[in-house]
Amino acid sequence: MELFDIVIIGAGSGGLSAAVYAARAKRSTLILDRKRPGGQAATTEKMENYPGFPGGIGGRELMDRFRDHAKEMGARVEQAEVIGFGEEDGNYVIRTRKGVSYGARSIILAPGSEPRKLGIPGEADYSGRGVSYCATCDAELFEGGTVVVIGSGETAVEEAGYISRFADKVVMIVAHDEGILTCNRTQAETALANPKLIWKWNRSTLAIEGGETVEAVRVRNLKTNMEERITCDGVFLFVGTVPQTAFLGGFVETLKGYIPTDEKMETNRQLVFAAGDVRVKNLRQVVTAASDGAIAAYFADRELTEREDFSKAVKRAGHNYLLYFYSPSVQQSLDLVPAAERKAEALGLSLIKLHALKFGTVAARYEVKAAPCLLRVEGENKVETITEF
Numbered sequence: 001m002e003l004f005d006i007v008i009i010g011a012g013s014g015g016l017s018a019a020v021y022a023a024r025a026k027r028s029t030l031i032l033d034r035k036r037p038g039g040q041a042a043t044t045e046k047m048e049n050y051p052g053f054p055g056g057i058g059g060r061e062l063m064d065r066f067r068d069h070a071k072e073m074g075a076r077v078e079q080a081e082v083i084g085f086g087e088e089d090g091n092y093v094i095r096t097r098k099g100v101s102y103g104a105r106s107i108i109l110a111p112g113s114e115p116r117k118l119g120i121p122g123e124a125d126y127s128g129r130g131v132s133y134c135a136t137c138d139a140e141l142f143e144g145g146t147v148v149v150i151g152s153g154e155t156a157v158e159e160a161g162y163i164s165r166f167a168d169k170v171v172m173i174v175a176h177d178e179g180i181l182t183c184n185r186t187q188a189e190t191a192l193a194n195p196k197l198i199w200k201w202n203r204s205t206l207a208i209e210g211g212e213t214v215e216a217v218r219v220r221n222l223k224t225n226m227e228e229r230i231t232c233d234g235v236f237l238f239v240g241t242v243p244q245t246a247f248l249g250g251f252v253e254t255l256k257g258y259i260p261t262d263e264k265m266e267t268n269r270q271l272v273f274a275a276g277d278v279r280v281k282n283l284r285q286v287v288t289a290a291s292d293g294a295i296a297a298y299f300a301d302r303e304l305t306e307r308e309d310f311s312k313a314v315k316r317a318g319h320n321y322l323l324y325f326y327s328p329s330v331q332q333s334l335d336l337v338p339a340a341e342r343k344a345e346a347l348g349l350s351l352i353k354l355h356a357l358k359f360g361t362v363a364a365r366y367e368v369k370a371a372p373c374l375l376r377v378e379g380e381n382k383v384e385t386i387t388e389f
Contacts, residue, residue, distance in 0.1 A: 012039020
């Protein structure tokens with residue numbers, strides 16, 4: 001089984017950004033994704049809010065640049081679906097559906113999210129036959145036709161504008177009162193001024209109907225309770241996304257499918273981080289996912305370095321030693337260094353001195369709450385806390 005310093009699961013903007021930072025830190029880095037690299041960002045026809053690209057850039061082009069940058073730094077990209085996790089010899093084991101397992105000293109989870117399904121009659125039946133969740137994939141199929149778009153958020157409004165380049169009429173099904181959209185003001189103003197967009201306010205979608213392909217959408221007026229059948233050639237659904245975390249199977253803590261992390265992007269499991277849309281957070285954009293990935297990779301490298309340095313120190317010290325935690329901001333901990341050295345000499349033991357913040361993982365392992373702190377350790381086990389020295 002091949003062992004990597006950092007294995008990244010998911011090749012969207014969060015995962016690819018993490019790969020750039022991890023590989024640049026000279027960490028052996030593997031990216032696994034069950035699909036082509038790029039994630040949801042790659043399905044966006046034009047991205048106008050990613051810094052550095054005035055006038056916008058295509059989502060696929062931007063994600064291809066992310067991928068190429070990661071590979072240029074030395075990251076390896078493989079297509080594989082992760083189905084489970086284990087532990088072996090102090091490292092993580094990642095199992096894939098194709099039967100290959102990979103070893104990982106650290107993991108960054110960045111599997112992203114996928115379009116949410118409404119679950120209404122006809123949705124699954126006509127998927128690929130008039131029902132779509134990706135405008136850049138399918139809009140051109142409805143050249144000159146009538147299309148229904150369900151949703152009122154940023155994605156729905158942006159993609160409706162793109163679809164209107166091809167379709168003659170785009171009927172917008174919105175559950176809110178007239179004029180209320182859940183996108184930003186600029187997008188709303190542009191959409192409301194688009195003559196090809198026809199607005200159906202206060203509507204809920206009941207069913208998608210048709211024969212061989214989609215022929216109509218049935219909706220209900222939420223105020224009058226009257227039903228209406230809207231004839232169309234296709235339906236695009238943009239009603240949110242679902243985090244792709246089902247495969248984790250309890251490997252890390254989740255909250256409604258999303259992964260809570262601390263400010264280091266670390267999950268409740270040591271050396272397992274999360275980045276991108278799967279995190280519990282307020283803003284899910286390419287730029288925030290890229291930031292998550294950079295932070296996760298930085299701290300993964302930092303914690304691996306911490307463990308490597310501590311392991312080398314222990315190897316030099318032997319089986320029994322004293323462990324002294326200090327902090328430059330705590331003068332007393334600096335003043336007591338000579339006393340700690342004398343105590344170690346008196347006991348005939350080596351002394352390992354650690355910066356409490358830089359070696360935070362080690363401090364947490366030994367339940368050190370503050371510096372100064374002097375411990376006697378045998379092997380990896382704390383024997384006692386020495387309070388007088």
